[in-house]
Amino acid sequence: MNIKFKNFNNLKYIGGVSKIKNIENPIKLSANESALGPSKKAISIYAKYSNKLSRYPDSNSGILTEIISKKFKLNSNNIIIGNGSDEIISLACQLLLSPKDEVIVTEYSFLMYRIYAKIFGGKVVEAKEDNFKADIYSILNKVTSKTKIVFIANPNNPTGTYLDKEEILLLRKKLRKNILLVVDDAYSEFVMKEDYSSGLDLFKNYNNVLITRSFSKIYGLASLRLGWGYGNSKIIEAMKLIKPPFNVNGVAQMVAVESIKDVKWLSKNIVHNQKWAQIFFKNFLRLKIITNIPVANFFLMRFDNKNISADKVYDRFIKSNIILRKMKSYSLPNALRVTIGTDKENILFLKTLNRIFDV
Numbered sequence: 001m002n003i004k005f006k007n008f009n010n011l012k013y014i015g016g017v018s019k020i021k022n023i024e025n026p027i028k029l030s031a032n033e034s035a036l037g038p039s040k041k042a043i044s045i046y047a048k049y050s051n052k053l054s055r056y057p058d059s060n061s062g063i064l065t066e067i068i069s070k071k072f073k074l075n076s077n078n079i080i081i082g083n084g085s086d087e088i089i090s091l092a093c094q095l096l097l098s099p100k101d102e103v104i105v106t107e108y109s110f111l112m113y114r115i116y117a118k119i120f121g122g123k124v125v126e127a128k129e130d131n132f133k134a135d136i137y138s139i140l141n142k143v144t145s146k147t148k149i150v151f152i153a154n155p156n157n158p159t160g161t162y163l164d165k166e167e168i169l170l171l172r173k174k175l176r177k178n179i180l181l182v183v184d185d186a187y188s189e190f191v192m193k194e195d196y197s198s199g200l201d202l203f204k205n206y207n208n209v210l211i212t213r214s215f216s217k218i219y220g221l222a223s224l225r226l227g228w229g230y231g232n233s234k235i236i237e238a239m240k241l242i243k244p245p246f247n248v249n250g251v252a253q254m255v256a257v258e259s260i261k262d263v264k265w266l267s268k269n270i271v272h273n274q275k276w277a278q279i280f281f282k283n284f285l286r287l288k289i290i291t292n293i294p295v296a297n298f299f300l301m302r303f304d305n306k307n308i309s310a311d312k313v314y315d316r317f318i319k320s321n322i323i324l325r326k327m328k329s330y331s332l333p334n335a336l337r338v339t340i341g342t343d344k345e346n347i348l349f350l351k352t353l354n355r356i357f358d359v
């Protein structure tokens, strides 16, 4: 073929595996999805929407924007709804980056930051972490006159670690004012640590911070593709101009409205996650599996001190119908990530783990 096009072959994102050959309903603990799924009220709205499928959705996701604005006490002009928070990340890179602009990411950060930065012509600069945790001084050391964006997921996927309030505030304070700090709050609702504050809580009044939030995690709506961004109204307005006109489907908008209203469901998810995160952690300690302290709805398990490889552990879990997340694409070949699941799934996970590692 003579038509020339850009080659992005090396940027492929590989999500958590969801199928195992010859197994009907595997237990998927590979993508940090919600253990309990969406609110029942949200599901009933989904069903109701079936007679409206022929209509285009509201291009500005107006009702959803309003409810987010009310719930979090935000000006609606500072909010953009996206097809997953993923789309907000993409739009930010598209809007801000010109060739040679630099984007700082931490060593083991969510891969889409790098992928979008590269697609939109930026140069990715990696800041080393300190024992699997973002290090603000290492980030600051990487800043040059070309730095345009710094991405921080707090808590971070896949390491499960977080920057405390002081650290992240200090990072913003020490970064040049014209660098956009993107704080990715995808897992913030799960965090119950005293020294933690979400990006939204800390940076509501900052012009040079973009916060992203997701409906894929605690709200259990990963399949509907829904997230949002909050930032400077000029940046948000410019992002709205370049987004696809009907980027968020109508069903997703209405289901999200109902999900936000169901505060009880959210609390139930938090309680479930807290309980199991502690149980998982105790097991990891007892079995001497190196991991992060309980923060979000997943753990990174490292096997460097074990005489079994992550691949072998993965295969043993597959035999129990459990799919974990391999970490090779994050340059962590000897680690696996596990998402907290339902009671039944977690019990089977722990049984299998103990069978592999108990001496």
Ligand SMILES: Cc1ncc(COP(=O)(O)O)c(C=O)c1O
Residues within 6 Å of the ligand: 031, 032, 083, 084, 085, 086, 087, 110, 153, 156, 157, 184, 186, 213, 214, 215, 216, 222, 225, 226, 227
């Ligand atoms: C840190 C982080 N940010 C963003 C996302 C993307 O979420 P969404 O489904 O809202 O696009 C993920 C998904 O795994 C994530 O781990």
